[in-house]
Amino acid sequence: MSGVAIESKGLTKRFGSTVALCDCNVRIPANRVVALVGPNGAGKSTFLRISVGLDEPSTGQIKVLGWSPQAQPMLVLPRIGFMGQDRPLYSRFTARELLELGRRLNPRWDGELAKARLDRIGIPLDRRAGQLSGGQCAQLALTMVLAKRPDLLVLDEPVAGLDPLARREFLQHLMEAVAEAELSVVLSSHIVSELELTCDYLIILAEGQIQVAGEIEGLVAGHRVLIGPRQGLEVESDQSVVRSTHTERQTTLLVRSDGRPPGPGWEEHQVSLEDIVLAYLAHPAARSLPRPEVLHKEGPTQ
Amino acid sequence: MKEAVDDAVPTAVDILYYPNSTMIEFRLDGHAGVMTYLQIVQQVRRALLVGRLLPGDQLPTVREVVAKLAINPNTVLKAYRQLEHEGVLVSRPGAGTFIRQDVRIAPRPGQAALGAALARWMHRARREGLDDNDLRAVFDDVLRNEDNKIAAAQ
Numbered sequence: 001m002s003g004v005a006i007e008s009k010g011l012t013k014r015f016g017s018t019v020a021l022c023d024c025n026v027r028i029p030a031n032r033v034v035a036l037v038g039p040n041g042a043g044k045s046t047f048l049r050i051s052v053g054l055d056e057p058s059t060g061q062i063k064v065l066g067w068s069p070q071a072q073p074m075l076v077l078p079r080i081g082f083m084g085q086d087r088p089l090y091s092r093f094t095a096r097e098l099l100e101l102g103r104r105l106n107p108r109w110d111g112e113l114a115k116a117r118l119d120r121i122g123i124p125l126d127r128r129a130g131q132l133s134g135g136q137c138a139q140l141a142l143t144m145v146l147a148k149r150p151d152l153l154v155l156d157e158p159v160a161g162l163d164p165l166a167r168r169e170f171l172q173h174l175m176e177a178v179a180e181a182e183l184s185v186v187l188s189s190h191i192v193s194e195l196e197l198t199c200d201y202l203i204i205l206a207e208g209q210i211q212v213a214g215e216i217e218g219l220v221a222g223h224r225v226l227i228g229p230r231q232g233l234e235v236e237s238d239q240s241v242v243r244s245t246h247t248e249r250q251t252t253l254l255v256r257s258d259g260r261p262p263g264p265g266w267e268e269h270q271v272s273l274e275d276i277v278l279a280y281l282a283h284p285a286a287r288s289l290p291r292p293e294v295l296h297k298e299g300p301t302q
Numbered sequence: 303m304k305e306a307v308d309d310a311v312p313t314a315v316d317i318l319y320y321p322n323s324t325m326i327e328f329r330l331d332g333h334a335g336v337m338t339y340l341q342i343v344q345q346v347r348r349a350l351l352v353g354r355l356l357p358g359d360q361l362p363t364v365r366e367v368v369a370k371l372a373i374n375p376n377t378v379l380k381a382y383r384q385l386e387h388e389g390v391l392v393s394r395p396g397a398g399t400f401i402r403q404d405v406r407i408a409p410r411p412g413q414a415a416l417g418a419a420l421a422r423w424m425h426r427a428r429r430e431g432l433d434d435n436d437l438r439a440v441f442d443d444v445l446r447n448e449d450n451k452i453a454a455a456q
């Protein structure tokens with residue numbers, strides 16, 4: 001594989017007068033589990049749908065596994081497993097019929113794997129999709145996309161609406177699949193606490209733009225909470241400050257840190273991924289953007 | 303449905319992926335404030351220290367750990383790599399990951415007696431009405447005082 005799962009340059013998508021994506025530049029490495037987060041309407045689904053060829057960019061480029069999903073669909077689409085929002089399945093089809101559909105539509109279909117998975121999970125082949133529980137539907141949908149033997153899984157809100165147990169079971173099976181095969185995963189989600197355990201790369205989309213992109217480990221290591229004496233509001237114009245809150249006596253900052261200790265009077269704390277995501281989500285306009293390292297290295301094209 | 307599984311002849315791969323017994327089961331403390339891979343590292347070290355893991359024991363495969371804990375496989379790999387680097391684990395390609403025969407973390411000779419003494423102390427503390435948190439507070443307090451004394455003496 002090329003080492004890059006998805007790469008976009010200047011990717012922009014307009015629906016009429018609405019700008020869903022605006023000049024998105026991102027390079028997502030392969031063999032990662034990527035969390036795509038952002039508020040509703042930030043453009044997550046649009047980005048994912050363009051990645052799998054279901055939508056076309058208005059301007060700009062996107063390459064998935066090295067190919068254009070729009071111009072070279074026969075090369076790239078068989079290698080992608082896509083699960084849309086609400087995990088759509090034909091509700092009147094039985095599990096067996098859905099697997100047959102998958103077999104006929106997909107050149108790399110692995111029917112044995114699909115049957116073995118359903119057997120393990122305990123979904124009877126003669127059960128209609130519409131009769132399954134939410135958790136079982138999610139597992140059946142995951143089975144369908146894994147049976148494609150994809151190089152890249154694109155999952156749009158895969159665990160939304162599932163109860164905690166079903167959510168955990170889904171993530172257990174997903175992580176097991178990642179451990180078994182060289183598989184890149186891009187998933188959008190709102191549940192940050194679970195992303196911290198399952199994902200190793202984070203992208204935050206805000207108002208149609210890439211706000212954060214990077215290895216989660218590096219992001220967590222590169223941010224700090226500083227607590228110190230009350231500052232004036234000018235502190236917010238500091239490039240490294242992501243979020244600031246003030247009381248009468250003290251100021252709390254979430255900052256991007258270069259590892260140097262803070263000045264005298266400041267108390268330094270580690271941050272969790274959740275702290276970082278919440279701080280950026282709360283300040284979509286704050287262009288305190290840690291640009292993805294790879295974009296810096298591109299030299300002449302910048 | 304069940305027959306399909308029983309009829310299947312296990313392949314070498316199946317056997318490797320599903321060893322009959324592994325000696326340790328990892329758990330995660332979401333509120334520990336300790337990175338996930340470090341929790342795994344610490345759990346292996348502690349299990350060795352109290353004799354729950356012994357030289358030659360096999361650790362669960364990455365796949366088994368992630369299927370249980372729903373965590374990223376790289377987290378487990380990172381923990382295992384660090385333990386390998388520290389001379390605790392050895393990974394044998396195709397066979398699995400094992401505690402090294404020459405691992406240097408092991409129960410100390412006097413450890414059983416220390417454990418028994420601590421157990422007696424705990425019984426006394428319970429009779430005095432201390433709960434788990436109180437026990438830890440006393441322990442931490444004494445530990446801190448002793449550390450301070452050592453630091454002052456140096």
